[in-house]
Amino acid sequence: MADQEKAVYRVEGFSCAGCAGTFEKKVKNLSGVTDAEVNFGAAKITVYGETNVAELEKAGSFEKLKVRPEHERVKKASNVQEQNHLSFIQKHATIIGSLLFLAFGLLSLVVNGEDNLVTILAFASSMVIGGHSLFKVGFMNLMRLQFDMRTLMTVAVIGATIIGEWTEGAIVVLLFAISEELERFSMDRARQSIRSLMDIAPSEALIKRNGQEMTVAVEDIRIEDVMIVKPGQKLAMDGVVVGGNSSINQAAITGESIPVEKQVNDHVYAGTLNEEGFLEVRVTKHVEDTMISKVIQLVEDAQAEKAPSQAFVDRFAKYYTPAIIGVAFLVAILPPLLAGASWDTWIYQGLAVLVVGCPCALVISTPVAIVTAIGNAAKNGVLVKGGVYLEEAGRLRAIAFDKTGTLTKGVPVVTDFTTIGQVNEEELLTVIAALESRSQHPLASAVIKKAEQAKVSFKNVEMKNFSSITGKGIKGEFEDTIYYIGNKNLFDEVLATSVPSELHAKVETLQQQGKTALLVGTSKGIKAVIAVADEVRDSSKEVIERLHGLGIKETIMLTGDNHGTAQAIGNQIGVTHVQSELMPEDKLNYIKSFTRKHGRVAMVGDGVNDAPALAASTVGIAMGGAGTDTALETADVALMGDDLRKLPYTIKLSRRALTIIKQNISFSLGIKLLALLLVLPGWLTLWIAILADVGATLLVTANGIRLLRVKEDD
Incomplete structure (x- = not known):
């Protein structure tokens, strides 16, 4: 059916699921229609083939159904009270x-x-x-x-x-x-929860185009148009801020009660409220592709x-x-x-x-509960992608968490930088920053930030033969010398002798403090030890306690960090188990074994590097769904805001x-x-x-x- 012409229509007047089924059969029998699928919960029908509204309403005449194209906006009555009165008489x-x-x-x-x-x-x-x-x-x-x-x-x-x-x-x-x-x-x-989502985004916006300001219907707004948003106005389209700064209330999308500060180059979403500043926003998506449209579509599906x-x-x-x-x-x-x-x-x-x-x-009995729960979840910033996941979430007894960006803020900082022997600290930091700037590892940003704060110039440093050593670190050649940055296992292989015992003690001390220790050196010896820490989210301990209070028997943290660092953070948060030094495939295998042990297990991650583990779990839950399309695509449940406190609410709603x-x-x-x-x-x-x-x-x-x-x- 992918190659056939497809049209989606909204239907008003369904009185029961049986009537929806009858309507579907009648539409399938229409001339030019090859197939049709009714979504009773969302009151929609998808038609494959050729037909029109008149033919569809004729097929639904037994129930006096009213049909309109999916994206056609309903005109509001001028006299609402009179229209409601007439509507009541007509309907009944x-x-x-x-x-x-x-x-x-x-x-x-x-x-x-x-x-x-x-x-x-x-x-x-x-x-x-x-x-x-x-x-x-x-x-x-x-x-x-x-x-x-x-x-x-x-x-x-x-x-x-x-x-x-x-x-x-x-x-x-x-x-x-x-x-x-x-x-x-x-x-x-x-x-009604979904309908309220549909109504939050304005139907038109003030656009600056070719040097002129004009009010344009959202359907006619083009990508690259600049939208002008005054204080107290809602944004009509998704885009990027190109002028001004303000605090934006994103509750309609993410469920966050606290406004978020936005400035130039920050992303903003249709349906959110500009609370105080004057903004100019470059439109990046058509109206049917905005985040709110995508959320509504996913919820209805x-x-x-x-x-x-x-x-x-x-x-x-x-x-x-x-x-x-x-x-x-x-x-x-x-x-x-x-x-x-x-x-x-x-x-x-x-x-x-x-x-x-x-x-x-x-x-x-079942559809009314499923539709109500999914709609309520969407209104509170949680996207549940099907009734099956709603029910499975209610049966969970164990939840696994990725550490970085989920239980922690995901923004590591350098806490210790200790050189060893006769080393020029600034020169070494330059080499380290030049190496890390080529890395995709989350800890690299902390080292680069440290170099920038020290005003070290590293961006033009020539680094040859850079490569990443999976699970161990990185290496690169600078002035005919190969430098390595990584964990103890890397230097056990690189050095002619093993890592000195005094450095072992130094690394262990840092790890016991919940920090990740990186060794820096060449094949001749270790030149520095860098300690990086990822701050724990303020809400993580509270969330784990609430989950245990809801009857979740086991909470487990999965991380690639070393055991000492992982255990320190795990103890701070209060999870029941910690699994550390895991490669991506280890997380996947652990989720599989955990599922065999407990029957049903959820995986909470960021939806990108945790995609395999999310897919293997009974319920995959992604953090920050509003910021990444990957989270919306791979997860069964998406917490639209970067707020872990939505998780206990989701479990409670599901139950x-x-x-x-x-x-x-x-x-x-x-x-x-x-x-x-x-x-x-x-x-x-x-x-x-x-x-x-x-x-x-x-x-x-x-x-x-x-x-x-x-x-x-x-």
């Missing part, structure tokens, strides 16, 4: 009309009696008005022998009218219409990914519905055939079984979601089982059956929506 016209005729029928029942023509016509009108869309789909499904909830309801209502139960038939239709409206409302409520519990419900419903039809048929015929009981009584009981067996609450999903499934099945038991004494009625279904739907949706209230500081 069938329910209101059905209710009025039902009330008139009940009044006629009291005055004229049950068999009166006026009474029957009133109830029949109530059923037709409230259930015309139900019957339209139900009859179609019945002819195709497709049995879903609408088929069950249609058969039940037809049966009720045949045996003269007009009153209960009308009540069933009205309550089913209300139930569908509840499902529609609950899913809209669950999607995540909602289409079925969680294990949702997949279970779908499989269960596939067999559940035919089973209910079979049970209802047996209830209707066995007592009259075997015991000579009344046909009317037991046909009525069979119809009640059909109604109570309607799987509305069961079908909605709440898992609990609510289990509660919803158990309750929706339990209430039906309880209602079915009423068949034995013959107490089950149609209105009790539909009331049980409506009640269950209302309770599971309300329970799922509670996930919107989960906050980071709970």
